[in-house]
Amino acid sequence: MKDLKKEDIKQEVFDLYDDYAHNKLNRRQFVEKLSLYAVGGITVSSLLSFMSPNYIDCLLVKANDPTLDSDYITYESPKGGGTIKGLLSKPKNSKTKLPGVIVIHENRGLNPYIEDVGRRTAKAGFISLAPDALSPLGGYPGNDDDGRTMQKKRDRNEMIEDFIEAYNYLKSHKDCNGKIGVVGFCFGGWMANMLAVRIPELGAAVPYYGRQPSDEEAAKIKAPLLLQYGELDTRVNAGLPAFEAVLKANNIAYTAHIYPNVNHGFHNNTTPRFDKEAADLSWSRTIAFFKEKLK
Incomplete structure (x- = not known):
């Protein structure tokens, strides 16, 4: 072979x-x-x-990283029933309150890649919360195929409420300075856009290759946006011109980057869609954006 x-x-x-x-x-x-x-x-x-994703060999920050406090928490699901499980990560022994970042998964639940991104965010000096929208159905099942099937069973409006509650949880956390941003990937990119629509006080949003909100929804955004797209992702990119037109018409602060010759999912280092150059550059821009907007 x-x-x-x-x-x-x-x-x-x-x-x-x-x-x-x-x-x-x-x-x-x-x-x-x-x-x-x-x-x-x-x-x-x-x-x-x-x-297929290779989660075993691709983690950049180990779950037991000695510089982090990283563990699971739960909070109530406002409309989905039961509780939402999330991975809360922060630098160990921080002497000051930290800005917060919600990390939102793709359409398959809180898999090891997204947990890793949560820890990467904490390593950069933030308190991060990566919730699992599959929690009311038992949580991420251990593989992405079943995760996708499970997530289709959840109402997307209920999931929006779950992630808004993640914002509330993080904002009131004793180690958080109250400034909250959100980064999301694929489904999570759409959800990052929707949190910007729904939460006027949101400090910053970074949707990676996420579907855009409707024109009416987009006009409500107050948070500054950093939009990350792959050039070959024509399905998602088709909605960008209309989105930009609304952002410009309403004087909403945003920057859009389209990374050349890369696919949807280019940040995900567990599959061959990964592009290291684009992923590293986009992530450095993401962290710099959060440091500027959430200080």
């Missing part, structure tokens, strides 16, 4: 994976379409394995 490299994979395969990851294809349909690209020593099973 051929050892696959990113350059071996046609763009159409990444596009197929995007459709699969966003529930436009079920697994059977994805595998059937993937078989068209199983040529020249490349098998369907090798393609599936290569495109």
Whole structure:
């Protein structure tokens, strides 16, 4: 079997994976379409394995990092029933109150990648909270396929309320200075936009390749935005011109970056859609943005 490299994979395969990851294809349909690209020593099973996330080898900040206090907390779900579990992370032995950042997962629950991003955020000097919107259904199930299936069962408006409650939890935390930002990826990018719509006091929002709110919703935004997009992500990027028009018309502070020749999910270092150069640059911009807006 051929050892696959990113350059071996046609763009159409990444596009197929995007459709699969966003529930436009079920697994059977994805595998059937993937078989068209199983040529020249490349098998369907090798393609599936290569495109699947590798959580074991890709963590940048270990769960037991000695410089952090990182543990799970719970808070009440306002409308979804039960409690929401989240990973709360902060620098150990901080002498001052810290700005807070809500870290919002993709459409599959609080998986190891998003937990890692929460810890990365804390390493940069923030108190971070990464909630799991799947908590009312039992929480992230241990794999992304089942996570996507579970998340489809939740009402998105109820999930908005859950993440607004995360803002309230973090804002009132004894170690937080009351200045809160949000960063989210894919579904979490849309949710970051929606928190900016719903929370006038939000300090800053950084949606990564997230769907844009409606024109009416976007006009309500008060928080400064840092918008992060991948050039090859035509599905999400199609909504950017209209979004920018509303932001400009309402004098809403924003900066948009479109990273050249990268896919949806380019920040996620557990799959081959990852692009290190774009991920590192976008993340440095994210941290600098939060440090400026949440001080």
